Amino acid sequence: MFPAIEPQVLIAVGLAAGVTYSLRLGGLLLASRFPRSGRFRRGMDALPGALLFSLVLPSIVAEGVWGLMAAALTAIVVLRTRNTLAAMLCGMLVIFAVRKMGL
């Protein structure tokens, strides 16, 4: 059976989509007006790493000591093996085991 989308869902999701796309494209289009060298460039170069680090750190800390352990293991595995998938699974395994044992 083919379900229908309610009008309010159509609007709500449509607005969310519009906002998200505008941010994506807006960032790109605005950036070409910025200087390409000097201090500003250095800030923009540091941005990706800083942004990703900010994205994960609070969730790692929220898991407590074991979250830090899981993150450390993930980092070590990715540095040693360069395998992101293996690193992710190792990190998840720590959290899985800890929750299973109720630590």
Next chain:
Amino acid sequence: MIRGARANVPVAASAMAYGSVLGVLAAQKGLNWLDMMYMNSAVFAGAAQFVMVDMWSNHMPIFEMTLAVLVINLRYLLIGASLDPLFSGRGLLHKMGMMHLVADENWAVTMSEQRNGSATTWFLFGGGVFLYLAWSSGTLIGLLGGGFITRPEEYALDFAFTAVFTALAVGLWRGKSDILPWVVAGAAALLAHKFLPGKWYIVAGGLAGAVSAMLSPCETDEVEEVEDVPSY
């Protein structure tokens, strides 16, 4: 483009894992598969979709939802800006077509690849398409098979996101010049996470890190150590 898709296999696996978590939550909120696919296709942003599903109700809080999505996705302004060098010389239509399928995952993989100097906009886009397929199947598996996994957090599926981005962050580490911005970013993110609502901490941390790099002395400007970048 194929190369981009292949490079995104690990992140796509993780997207599928936490996509299934989203699907389970969505099933509990009464979303049907069409709602889900509409949201996957139109919004295509993990964290925002989690919050949207959380706010989902019989009377959609349209204004609050839009505002929440705006705040959570503010980081895309920065992500978009950081892609400017990759898109240099490309026309507006090319940019408009490529940017919709930019998510945290394929962006991060592309930034790593760019360290090797071999990233292109098609690499980014190939990753985006592949990610879209993985994300969609993950969410649908969770939505339709929700009965099987009633408590996804038991299997640490909710940690998949954190784990994969930790691995990607390690890949973006550029050496000594990153110590200051990362410490500042981390501190700002933790503070913002504690004191500000929602997802402000991502933008706060990222901006604080970038600003600290701008204000730091110039000595590390030219000699940037290129660390080993993980291959995917």
